[in-house]
Amino acid sequence: MNRIGIINSAIRTRPFTAAKIGVIRRRYSSQPSPPSSPESQSNGGQPGTRAGTFYKSFGSPILKTFLGALFTYQVLYWGWLKLESVEIKKEKEEEIDMLEAKLRGLVREKDGKK
Template sequence: MRATRPLFQFQLRRPQRHNLRTFSSTPLRLRPQTRQGPTQPERPVNFYQVHGRAFAKVVTLSFLTYQITYWTWLLLETEAIRDEKDREIKSLEQEVRLLDEGRKGHKPGAG
């Protein structure tokens, strides 16, 4: 008789030990180098190649936010000035009416 093999073989997996250095908050460039050999210094161009699109997006959105805020502030300030001038005009018109009524009510020659 032949020995039958099970249809499924269960294997217990051992937990993997993670290298704690990969979970460090220290940036890679500040960590001690484990490899010895010629290392190429990081050029500023590398920063923009990696982060250029994000940098451009932040600058563009900042400029757009500034322009919207400036335009809104200018609009509100213009409305406030216009409202102040309208109130001043109404008060001056009221003063002219009062002076005109006083002039008409005053009889010439009586004095």
């Protein structure tokens, strides 16, 4: 009996878990078997979803990038508002100075006519 026959008879006679069967089936494969992880064993031996695997690998860098961008945006927004308020204040002060000068001129004219 060849090796495949022995393996097939062993599978029929002894109960194997899915992981053991996968190892036996991959014996003649040219690609290495994927390493078994504790996460896949804890959820019944099923591999995680593609999205779950992606976010498990890249969730922390994505979160850090998002928070860094948010912080940068807030700092730039605050700085822009500060500059705008300084500009508006300067314009208002110039307008007040101009109106005061105009008022002084009108008061002098009125006093001069009397």
